[in-house]
Amino acid sequence: MRDVAVVSFAQSATRRDQTRNEVEILLPVLREAMAPTGLTTHDIGFTCSGSSDYLAGQAFAFVSALDAVGPWPPIQESHVEMDGAWALYEAWVRLQHGDIDTALVYAFGKSSPGDVARVLSLQLDPYVTGPLWPDAISLAALQARAFLEAGHDEKDLARVVARSRRNAVGNPHAQLSGDIDEATLLDEPLYADPLRMHDCPPISDGAAVVVLAAGDKARELCERPAWIRGIDHRIDVQALGSRDLSQSASTRLAGEKAGVGGRADLAELHAPFSHQELIVAEALGLDETATSINPSGGALASNPVMVAGLVRIGEAARRLSAGEGERAVAHATSGPALQQNLVCVLEATS
Amino acid sequence: MTAEPITGIVTPIRLDYTYTPGTSPSQFLRGMKEGRILGRRCPSCAKVYVPPRGGCPMCGVEFAEEVRVADTGTLVTFAVVNVNFANRVIDLPYVSGEVRFDGSDTTSMVLVQGIPVDQVRMGMRVKAHWLPRDEWDFTFANIDYVEPLDEPDADYESYKEFV
Amino acid sequence: MTEVLSAPHSMEFPYTRSTGPMVGAFLTGLRDRRVLGVRDSAGRVVVPPPEYDAGTAAVLPADELIEVASEGVVTSWSWNPKPRLGQPFEQPFAWVLVQLDGADTGLLHALDAPRDAIRTGMRVRIRWAEEPVGFIKDIACFEPAP
Numbered sequence: 001m002r003d004v005a006v007v008s009f010a011q012s013a014t015r016r017d018q019t020r021n022e023v024e025i026l027l028p029v030l031r032e033a034m035a036p037t038g039l040t041t042h043d044i045g046f047t048c049s050g051s052s053d054y055l056a057g058q059a060f061a062f063v064s065a066l067d068a069v070g071p072w073p074p075i076q077e078s079h080v081e082m083d084g085a086w087a088l089y090e091a092w093v094r095l096q097h098g099d100i101d102t103a104l105v106y107a108f109g110k111s112s113p114g115d116v117a118r119v120l121s122l123q124l125d126p127y128v129t130g131p132l133w134p135d136a137i138s139l140a141a142l143q144a145r146a147f148l149e150a151g152h153d154e155k156d157l158a159r160v161v162a163r164s165r166r167n168a169v170g171n172p173h174a175q176l177s178g179d180i181d182e183a184t185l186l187d188e189p190l191y192a193d194p195l196r197m198h199d200c201p202p203i204s205d206g207a208a209v210v211v212l213a214a215g216d217k218a219r220e221l222c223e224r225p226a227w228i229r230g231i232d233h234r235i236d237v238q239a240l241g242s243r244d245l246s247q248s249a250s251t252r253l254a255g256e257k258a259g260v261g262g263r264a265d266l267a268e269l270h271a272p273f274s275h276q277e278l279i280v281a282e283a284l285g286l287d288e289t290a291t292s293i294n295p296s297g298g299a300l301a302s303n304p305v306m307v308a309g310l311v312r313i314g315e316a317a318r319r320l321s322a323g324e325g326e327r328a329v330a331h332a333t334s335g336p337a338l339q340q341n342l343v344c345v346l347e348a349t350s
Numbered sequence: 351m352t353a354e355p356i357t358g359i360v361t362p363i364r365l366d367y368t369y370t371p372g373t374s375p376s377q378f379l380r381g382m383k384e385g386r387i388l389g390r391r392c393p394s395c396a397k398v399y400v401p402p403r404g405g406c407p408m409c410g411v412e413f414a415e416e417v418r419v420a421d422t423g424t425l426v427t428f429a430v431v432n433v434n435f436a437n438r439v440i441d442l443p444y445v446s447g448e449v450r451f452d453g454s455d456t457t458s459m460v461l462v463q464g465i466p467v468d469q470v471r472m473g474m475r476v477k478a479h480w481l482p483r484d485e486w487d488f489t490f491a492n493i494d495y496v497e498p499l500d501e502p503d504a505d506y507e508s509y510k511e512f513v
Numbered sequence: 514m515t516e517v518l519s520a521p522h523s524m525e526f527p528y529t530r531s532t533g534p535m536v537g538a539f540l541t542g543l544r545d546r547r548v549l550g551v552r553d554s555a556g557r558v559v560v561p562p563p564e565y566d567a568g569t570a571a572v573l574p575a576d577e578l579i580e581v582a583s584e585g586v587v588t589s590w591s592w593n594p595k596p597r598l599g600q601p602f603e604q605p606f607a608w609v610l611v612q613l614d615g616a617d618t619g620l621l622h623a624l625d626a627p628r629d630a631i632r633t634g635m636r637v638r639i640r641w642a643e644e645p646v647g648f649i650k651d652i653a654c655f656e657p658a659p
Contacts, residue, residue, distance in 0.1 A: 018517045021372025023404020027412050041410055057367040057524045064403060070410020113367040113522075118597045122363065126528070127536045128561045128649045129621055131361050133599035138608045141591030142621075149589070149633055193592035193628070237567040241610045241619025242559060245589065356540040356647035362527045364598065369522035376518045488518055 004095045005218040005225030006317035006346065008033045008211040014175050014204035014302040016112040022051075022061060026068040026108050026207040033209035034104075037221045041070045044211075045100025047077040048091045050084035050107040051306050054119050065108055083107065084208060084310030085270070085332030085342050091212055092231055101217035108207040109306035116203060116305055123335050125238055136336060137200055140273040141192040143245040143337040147275045148194055150246035157274040158182040161198050161300060164274075168297025173311075175202045175302045198300075201272040206304030208311045226317035226328070226346045230258035233332075233342035240337060251283035251331065251341040258343040260284050265325025266292040268312035270332045272299040279338060280331055291329075295319065309333065313344050320348035374402035374413055379488040385480060387419040389454050397455035401490070421478035423451035423496070424504045426512040430467055445470045449496055450512050451478075457512050458490070464497030472513070473503040534575035535564040542578070544647040548639070549578040550616050557617035581615035584638040584658050588612050588619045590631055601654050607631050611655055623654040630657065 010033035012025050034040070041047075047069060053061050062079045071077065078094075080086045084107020091103035111119075117135040124130045148154060159182055168177030191197040211221070218225040234250035234257075236243050243249070262285035269284075271277035277300075281293060294300075296315045299308045309332025316328035326349055332342040371379060374390055378401040381388030389398040392406035393414035400419050405412050428447035434440070445462040447470070462470055463479070476496035486492045532540060535551070539561050542549040550560035554569045558579055566573055590609045596602055601623035609631075610619030624637060636658040645651035 018370045018519070019373055019376075021370075021375065021404050024372050024374070024412075027405050027410070030410070054365065057365055057369070057522055064407075067404050067407035068410055070406070070408060072408040113369060114365055115597065119365060126361055126530060127359065127532065128539070130363075131599075131649050132601060132622065133597060134608060134621060135593070135597055135600075138591050138593045141593075142589045142608055142610060145591055145633065146589040190592070191594055193594075195591075237563075239559075239561070239563065239618065240621055241588070241612075242563075242567065356532055356537045356544065358529060358531050359540065359648055360527065360529050362525065364523060364525045366598075367522040367524070368519050370517055370519045379518055 002096050002098060002214050003218070003227055004092055004212055004214050005222065005227045006210055006313065007213045007218050007222035007225050008037050009209070009314035009318045011173050011208040011311055011314060012206045013173050014206035014304050016203055017110065017205040018112070022056070022065050022108045022110060022207070023068045025205065026065060026106065029207045029209050030068055030106065033211055037211050039102060039211070039221070041075060041104075043102065044104045045076065045102050046091055046094045047071075047075055047104045048079065048087040048094070049077070049105070050080045050082050050087035050310065051109055052081055054122055055116065055305060056110045056113045069104070083306050083308065083332050083334050085313055086233065086334070088210055088212070088310060088313055089231060089233060089342060092228060095212060095214050101214045103212040104209070105212060105310065106207065106209040107307040107310045109304050110205040111203050111305045112205050120336065123339070129240070137192045137195070139240065139336045140200070140276070141195045142240070144199070144273065144275040145194050146245035147279060152278065154186065154194065155182060156278055157199055158185040160274040160277050161185055164294060164297045164300040167295050168301035171296045171301065173302060174297045175204055177297060177301060195273065199274040201299050201303030204302050204304040206302070206307050208307050208314055210310060210314050210317070222321065224321045224323065224348050224350060226320040226348045228344060229347050230345040231343070232257035233340065235340045236338070238339070245337055246279070248279050248283040248338045248341060251280050251338065251343065254341050254343040255284040258345050260286075260329050260343060260345055262286065264291045264327050264329040266295055266316065266319055267329040268296060268298065268316040268331070269294055270299055270309045270312045272303050272308070274300060276333070276338055280333075280341070284329060284331065284343065286329065295324075309342065313346075316346055320346055372404060374404065377416060378402060382490055382492050383486055383488050385483065385486060385492065387421055387451055389417045389419045391415055391417050398453060399456050400451060400454040400458060417453065419454045420452035421493070422499060423449045423454070423476055424509050425462065425470070425472060425474040425476050425496070426450050426457055426509045427472055428462060428470055443467050447496070448512070449476055450509060460493060461495035462497075463495040471503060473506060473509065475499040475501040475504060533564060535562050535573065538562070538575050538578055540647040540649070542580070543649070543651040544645045546583070546641050546645060546651070548581050548583055548613055550581050551578055558615060559618045560613060560616040560620055579615070581613045583613065584636065585611045585613035585616065587624070587631070587633055587635050587637055589633060590624065592628055601650070609637065609655055611637055622652055625654045625656050
């Protein structure tokens with residue numbers, strides 16, 4: 001395997017953004033990510049993006065988003081109708097071919113124009129589940145109940161939320177942050193029983209950009225690159241009633257294949273709902289006492305759909321490059337109730 | 351009641367959004383409401399885009415200043431339409447054309463009227479025919495169609511990159 | 514600050530889908546008010562029946578479907594406080610995963626019961642639509658079993 005590293009990362013602030021379109025959100029983020037590398041679009045070997053046209057209801061939105069890159073004369077590029085973490089996976093595979101040394105990965109999404117919880121129903125099997133239009137919050141709540149009744153307590157969920165809000169205080173890109181104790185959270189009424197409103201993610205619009213480079217090129221572009229030591233993604237069976245919702249078999253397997261080994265200084269886990277962080281951490285064998293989990297606040301603090309997974313990899317890499325640790329685990333999810341999961345192990349040393 | 355096995359189903363989907371166009375397109379639409387065609391210039395290649403979207407699609411940079419574009423232009427290419435689309439109430443055949451408005455570096459698709467279909471030419475000079483002022487809204491449809499100007503046709507060299 | 518321009522925008526797709534032998538047989542069963550599943554390689558009766566085995570990817574036999582009961586047990590549930598277009602009820606309601614008697618997996622649908630009466634493990638049964646047509650909504654919802 002060829003050594004590939006994250007050499008730069010940038011993200012937009014996240015909020016409901018009614019004034020800017022996708023390209024206008026993306027442009028400054030691209031510029032910010034490219035600047036420290038000194039590269040231009042035409043120095044990049046391969047460009048790959050992740051987004052979903054259904055989010056804002058604009059067909060082929062990913063084509064117009066390319067405007068932000070400046071793709072003329074035509075560049076080598078590709079797109080996944082997935083979170084940008086999967087675009088990063090494609091770019092990583094592309095770099096393994098050995099003929100190029102750099103790749104640009106970006107993701108963008110505006111959840112605010114539509115009802116994102118309903119839009120995400122379109123991820124379901126369209127024959128016997130989709131026609132009932134189960135929304136993403138209801139399905140996450142079904143999973144939360146299965147998790148709680150498998151021997152967990154709602155105090156565990158409140159602990160996750162309180163830590164997310166607290167960690168997000170130091171994250172200028174986060175949407176929800178603050179110092180709030182667990183008892184106060186548990187005093188809130190149930191919303192999508194057994195979930196409270198704060199167990200669910202905010203509606204976020206945003207974009208993120210990662211620059212990848214291989215071998216010596218990475219060392220040339222970045223003082224302390226965050227090397228991808230392992231990356232893998234797996235999927236669970238589609239029917240929600242055919243899998244154990246209280247666990248994540250696909251995360252566990254992806255973590256094993258990526259070489260997590262239960263060791264990390266920090267972990268960025270893509271868990272839009274509080275209970276999902278506990279399921280993912282358990283599947284990856286990560287222990288909160290040894291690993292700083294979601295130091296950014298995670299997806300509970302800011303959840304730009306199709307972007308938040310790539311942000312996990314970018315956040316983890318950025319922190320390693322800044323010397324906050326030597327080994328990190330980043331996780332991204334897609335689909336209802338942790339359907340698909342990607343795990344990436346990153347390392348940086350001086 | 352049929353006893354035939356089920357072989358197909360209909361699963362219609364409907365999604366509702368509140369569309370917001372973004373900064374540059376909003377500026378363009380506000381201009382249209384006032385009867386002005388507003389483009390924006392790329393600070394890198396100096397091309398003027400009408401309507402502007404997010405940024406220059408060639409250079410990948412944010413737009414610089416706003417540029418008012420004329421409502422006269424050159425028909426750079428066109429098609430004669432002989433089949434009506436649903437909801438379109440125009441006498442057949444009609445001409446749908448791409449017009450480069452003077453001062454713009456992009457073309458816009460507009461209806462061509464005021465001339466027999468078989469006399470429409472590439473390079474023909476045209477002018478926007480606006481709806482009555484009290485019907486203007488935040489839409490390019492304020493330009494109902496373009497019609498010929500009494501001017502000599504443009505030289506092919508002047509518009510060939512837009513064909 | 515200038516007012517944001519916005520406009521309503523709706524997308525509609527009238528998808529027509531071929532069901533194939535397995536889903537077609539399941540839906541044909543619903544039209545007859547029968548729920549069918551299939552036995553997978555691990556010996557589990559899966560409802561609704563998938564076309565391929567999740568463990569081995571083998572094609573599962575659409576001509577060897579197994580009828581399960583129209584009554585079963587709730588394995589998980591959630592409360593939906595904000596019903597959305599197309600969902601089974603317009604008032605707040607519960608989603609349930611129900612393991613029908615004879616099945617080894619859960620079927621997702623809505624439950625018509627007061628929120629404080631709902632428990633994991635409760636017995637429920639199918640309330641059939643008045644005129645089944647061969648669609649998942651032939652199951653109107655679940656209701657508490659007497």
